[in-house]
Amino acid sequence: MPPLPATFLARARLLGSRIDTRELEKGTAVAQAPMVLPAGERGHLVVFRFGAYVAFDVDEETERAFAARLAPHVSGSLERPETETAEVVVDPEGREGVDADGRFVLAAESLERLQVVASVLAKSAVLAHHEVRVREAFDRVDLLAERLRRGARLARGRELTREIGDALLIQSRMVGRVEVSEKPEITWEVPALDRLYERLSTEYELVERERILTRKLELVALAARTTLDLVNTRQGLRVEWYIVILIVIEIAIVLYELLARSA
Numbered sequence: 391m392p393p394l395p396a397t398f399l400a401r402a403r404l405l406g407s408r409i410d411t412r413e414l415e416k417g418t419a420v421a422q423a424p425m426v427l428p429a430g431e432r433g434h435l436v437v438f439r440f441g442a443y444v445a446f447d448v449d450e451e452t453e454r455a456f457a458a459r460l461a462p463h464v465s466g467s468l469e470r471p472e473t474e475t476a477e478v479v480v481d482p483e484g485r486e487g488v489d490a491d492g493r494f495v496l497a498a499e500s501l502e503r504l505q506v507v508a509s510v511l512a513k514s515a516v517l518a519h520h521e522v523r524v525r526e527a528f529d530r531v532d533l534l535a536e537r538l539r540r541g542a543r544l545a546r547g548r549e550l551t552r553e554i555g556d557a558l559l560i561q562s563r564m565v566g567r568v569e570v571s572e573k574p575e576i577t578w579e580v581p582a583l584d585r586l587y588e589r590l591s592t593e594y595e596l597v598e599r600e601r602i603l604t605r606k607l608e609l610v611a612l613a614a615r616t617t618l619d620l621v622n623t624r625q626g627l628r629v630e631w632y633i634v635i636l637i638v639i640e641i642a643i644v645l646y647e648l649l650a651r652s653a
Contacts, residue, residue: 396481398447400494402474402511404519405457406441407466414463421501423575424508429456434501436508441466442515444508446478472519474511486582487589494590502576506583509574510590517570517599524606531613570600 411425414437419425427435433448435456441464445453461467477493484495496503577584591597 397477397479397493400444400446400476400478400507400511401448401453402442402444402508402515403457404442404468404472404512404515405460406464406468408441408464409437409439409443409460410463410465411437411439414460421505424505426501426505429453434504436505436512438508438512440512440516442512444511446504446508468519472515474515474518476507476511478507486586488593496586497582502580502583503586505576506574506587507590510587510594510596513570513591513596514594517596517603520603521599524603524610527610528606531610571597 414425414427419427420434425437427437429435429445429448430452433452434446435448435453436444436446437460438444443456443460445456448456477491479489479493479495480497480499481495482497484497486495486497489495494507496507573584573587577587
């Protein structure tokens, strides 16, 4: 591995919901789980199947070319990729973690440490993206609550079903694909990397942010389900009234015919 400069930039980008890395794995990968590719003269790119990559000491032109190469392999592409950046400092004498200036401090410029840093930045980018989506969902829930308070006409069942589906989809992606609360495989065998990951994930509050998102998603889904139940109840009552009205009309017709015959 070519030596990285003492200070360099790490930049995470969330491109979509998934990246098919099978074609990339046939290339010049220098590490796996997550996959690491060399970039430029001395940079590296760490690619995650859950739709993100992290560039270390990679110039913008090289990164744009790599993103264009990735584009055909990205599912659920985002119009505006989510980005997280951090400055990384290699200091064998320093304490690994995050310093007072918010920079990542590494004791050595090893691929394993880059994989750990990449895992934290990529997960943070995923959380940031979903935090925006959940805020938008909360705005819609506020509108639903206001409609309920005023007794106004509620949203249609299809819209509410979509809200519930979106909440479930975000949860499944965070838990099933990204595994925000799970440590990278590489940390299980190396105690130093485990401590590094713990410090970085604590600094970025990964577990806390995931927990808050989960609670908010549950509230959004509950609000949508409650409103959907009200809509279905109102529709059921409306159908019952229609049936009653039809019965009354039919009785009226029968009575009219009876009166007409007796006249």
